[in-house]
Amino acid sequence: ENARIPAYAAVLNEPQRQAVLTTEGPVLMLAGAGTGKTAALTARLAHLIATRRAWPSEILCVTFTNKAAREMRERVGRHIGDAVEGMPWLGTFHSIGARMLRRHAELAGLQPNYTIIDTDDQLRLLKQLIQENDLDEKRWPARQLAGLIDRWKNRGLNPDDLDAVENEAYANGRGAQFYRLYQDRLKALNACDFGDLLLHVVNVLRNHRDVLEHYQQRFKYILVDEYQDTNQVQYLWLRLLAQARKNICVVGDDDQSIYSWRGAEVANILRFEKDFPGAAVIKLEQNYRSTPQILAAASGLIDANSERLGKTLWTELPQGEKVRVIGIWDGPEEARRVGEEIERLEAEGAPLDQVAILVRAQYQTREFEDRFIQIGLNYRIVGGFRFYERAEIRDALAYLRVIEQPADDLAFERIYNQPKRGLGAKTLEAMRRHARRIEAPLAAASLDLADTDELPARARNTLVGLLGQFVHWREQAEKTTPAELLRMVIAESGYEEMLQTDRSAESAGRLENLTELARAMEDYDTLTDFLEHVSLIMDNDARDDGEKVTIMTMHAAKGLEFDHVFLPGWEEGVFPSQRALDEGGLASLEEERRLAYVAITRARRRCTILHAANRRIYGQWTSSIPSRFIDELPEDTVARETTLTGGASLWRANWTETEDPFAHVSTSRPDRSTARGPGWQRALTTGYDPVPKRLAEPGRSAASFAAKPRSDIAIG
Numbered sequence: 245e246n247a248r249i250p251a252y253a254a255v256l257n258e259p260q261r262q263a264v265l266t267t268e269g270p271v272l273m274l275a276g277a278g279t280g281k282t283a284a285l286t287a288r289l290a291h292l293i294a295t296r297r298a299w300p301s302e303i304l305c306v307t308f309t310n311k312a313a314r315e316m317r318e319r320v321g322r323h324i325g326d327a328v329e330g331m332p333w334l335g336t337f338h339s340i341g342a343r344m345l346r347r348h349a350e351l352a353g354l355q356p357n358y359t360i361i362d363t364d365d366q367l368r369l370l371k372q373l374i375q376e377n378d379l380d381e382k383r384w385p386a387r388q389l390a391g392l393i394d395r396w397k398n399r400g401l402n403p404d405d406l407d408a409v410e411n412e413a414y415a416n417g418r419g420a421q422f423y424r425l426y427q428d429r430l431k432a433l434n435a436c437d438f439g440d441l442l443l444h445v446v447n448v449l450r451n452h453r454d455v456l457e458h459y460q461q462r463f464k465y466i467l468v469d470e471y472q473d474t475n476q477v478q479y480l481w482l483r484l485l486a487q488a489r490k491n492i493c494v495v496g497d498d499d500q501s502i503y504s505w506r507g508a509e510v511a512n513i514l515r516f517e518k519d520f521p522g523a524a525v526i527k528l529e530q531n532y533r534s535t536p537q538i539l540a541a542a543s544g545l546i547d548a549n550s551e552r553l554g555k556t557l558w559t560e561l562p563q564g565e566k567v568r569v570i571g572i573w574d575g576p577e578e579a580r581r582v583g584e585e586i587e588r589l590e591a592e593g594a595p596l597d598q599v600a601i602l603v604r605a606q607y608q609t610r611e612f613e614d615r616f617i618q619i620g621l622n623y624r625i626v627g628g629f630r631f632y633e634r635a636e637i638r639d640a641l642a643y644l645r646v647i648e649q650p651a652d653d654l655a656f657e658r659i660y661n662q663p664k665r666g667l668g669a670k671t672l673e674a675m676r677r678h679a680r681r682i683e684a685p686l687a688a689a690s691l692d693l694a695d696t697d698e699l700p701a702r703a704r705n706t707l708v709g710l711l712g713q714f715v716h717w718r719e720q721a722e723k724t725t726p727a728e729l730l731r732m733v734i735a736e737s738g739y740e741e742m743l744q745t746d747r748s749a750e751s752a753g754r755l756e757n758l759t760e761l762a763r764a765m766e767d768y769d770t771l772t773d774f775l776e777h778v779s780l781i782m783d784n785d786a787r788d789d790g791e792k793v794t795i796m797t798m799h800a801a802k803g804l805e806f807d808h809v810f811l812p813g814w815e816e817g818v819f820p821s822q823r824a825l826d827e828g829g830l831a832s833l834e835e836e837r838r839l840a841y842v843a844i845t846r847a848r849r850r851c852t853i854l855h856a857a858n859r860r861i862y863g864q865w866t867s868s869i870p871s872r873f874i875d876e877l878p879e880d881t882v883a884r885e886t887t888l889t890g891g892a893s894l895w896r897a898n899w900t901e902t903e904d905p906f907a908h909v910s911t912s913r914p915d916r917s918t919a920r921g922p923g924w925q926r927a928l929t930t931g932y933d934p935v936p937k938r939l940a941e942p943g944r945s946a947a948s949f950a951a952k953p954r955s956d957i958a959i960g
């Protein structure tokens with residue numbers, strides 16, 4: 245079988261090929277960024293199918309984002325052609341979980357057309373429960389409960405599984421009670437939240453041997469990318485499914501574990517060998533992505549972490565440019581500078597889709613958006629949140645959800661009086677009361693209520709009219725496409741008219757957004773499919789189209805690569821984040837450092853780090869201190885630049901020892917001529933930082949990243 249090497253394995257090095265050819269038994273591939281883990285996993289998938297070890301439908305392959313799944317599907321398709329089409333079990337944990345749950349919804353107490361609610365709905369539901377149970381919401385915020393429930397679900401815990409400590413974590417020992425109330429209410433609504441997608445499935449697999457055995461037999465091979473970021477419930481799910489055949493291959497990098505805040509446990513990768521004794525452990529050390537300079541900078545940085553396995557990385561790529569560290573005045577200048585740099589790259593012929601701006605926090609994107617719109621630079625925000633989070637989009641989706649699922653109370657509540665129909669809070673109160681009384685969903689109960697004389701005649705008529713419309717739309721849903729249905733709903737509900745009569749610039753944009761929503765729906769045959777799709781991208785990544793600069797969070801950039809990467813906002817309190825600093829623990833700081841490692845290693849050719857001397861955070865101008873991570877980059881891999889030298893003498897002239905120590909916090913935008921404060925001082929001096937002393941230690945220099953002899957590249 246080894247004699248003729250198929251195309252998908254030809255470009256692989258020896259350890260990668262091992263990972264492909266060791267098809268039977270557990271395999272752990274543990275290696276640093278850009279060493280071709282995902283490439284090897286993809287080749288393995290192609291190999292399994294090409295050699296007929298399994299049909300595409302018999303392989304479970306979990307990727308971190310929908311985009312990664314799409315790319316893998318494409319790549320495998322290139323090697324094995326149409327056979328790739330039937331790969332229903334390639335996707336994210338969430339998407340695969342949702343698919344399994346649809347099949348076994350009844351076993352989880354749901355109907356197959358269940359709704360996946362988002363965090364917004366989740367909070368409203370919890371608030372309601374808190375109110376109904378006379379708990380003081382100020383003392384026990386819904387948000388806190390939501391966080392706890394998330395944590396429990398990520399750990400695979402049902403209400404009955406909570407121990408005393410967990411139970412104590414909410415409302416003086418009522419944690420389990422509220423968790424149970426919430427789960428019961430979700431079931432009554434025929435809905436589940438994101439955490440349930442896997443928890444329900446794990447419960448079904450645990451409680452129904454026949455279902456478990458069915459999947460254990462079906463999935464001849466299991467492949468998992470980014471294993472270092474799996475949480476407990478994902479781990480349990482995989483372990484259940486892999487137990488019988490044990491053909492499971494996981495790949496990951498402990499240095500890139502960046503989701504512990506979502507319950508990911510890097511320990512999962514470390515105990516793989518214990519769970520699956522005799523696992524083949526494969527290490528990759530050659531990096532094919534980044535220049536030696538970028539690699540040395542990233543490796544030097546991650547060296548500062550204490551909790552790591554440690555690994556060697558080397559590359560044969562040409563030396564390339566040093567990592568640039570640019571100090572600028574403030575946020576707007578940062579956006580301006582990045583804009584200019586990108587225009588320069590564009591002029592040099594760099595494709596825009598090879599340029600990325602990776603931010604620590606969502607709020608950082610706005611400044612770049614504003615600037616890029618101004619200069620006409622094409623960009624996209626990856627994260628998917630923006631569009632689907634707009635109010636009009638959420639309203640439209642709520643209509644569709646009620647059509648799809650009459651019991652979706654949360655959706656119904658959102659739109660029963662949107663556009664305004666003269667149904668106020670009192671009516672809602674009456675509707676809710678009646679729903680509880682007759683134990684029916686809100687919409688059905690409202691119809692029932694309209695038969696009584698509890699409501700004024702006007703409200704009764706309005707309700708009957710609205711519910712009649714829903715019946716009509718539900719009929720139409722059978723006959724027409726989802727996109728057509730949406731247009732119909734927008735027009736007939738009065739929503740369109742509401743926006744048209746309101747002549748503000750904003751409502752014009754809103755109408756455009758709704759048009760865009762209909763356009764997005766053209767790709768879907770059924771409403772169920774579309775709504776599921778929306779739920780999934782709300783949580784995950786967006787689809788891409790055309791050549792655009794990418795703006796995204798560092799978290800979302802995991803696994804991706806770009807020729808040119810810009811990393812703005814490397815200041816204490818932004819990155820590392822204020823939250824990590826406030827928590828103060830070593831663990832949270834080390835996670836931030838791993839995030840920095842992930843961010844830098846996304847760059848193939850050029851990496852530019854920026855830090856501003858002044859930053860407006862929550863409406864206040866603050867002078868900022870360059871991130872400690874900048875100081876941790878090995879000095880010989882970095883080229884420092886600052887645009888601040890002009891202000892230096894001014895600042896020195898203005899500064900006196902006796903000045904107000906809090907003068908650097910201000911609500912008005914600082915002016916160079918009155919610059920003051922520690923951040924400014926640091927920003928000025930970073931250009932001349934002495935070589936950090938840690939570089940004097942042996943084994944830290946970039947020299948260890950020089951090329952190694954080429955011995956393990958297969959030519960094919």
Ligand code: ATP
Pocket residue numbers: 255256257260275276277278279280281282283284497500531532533802803804805
């Ligand atoms: P990350 O840790 O960031 O997820 P990774 O280990 O998954 O990285 P890949 O994304 O698979 O790495 O590969 C990085 C780059 O190296 C890709 O552009 C890939 O095409 C290329 N590559 C992988 N293996 C080889 C190889 N044997 N020869 C040449 N190029 C390779």
Ligand code: MG
Pocket residue numbers: 281282283469803
């Ligand atoms: Mg990868």
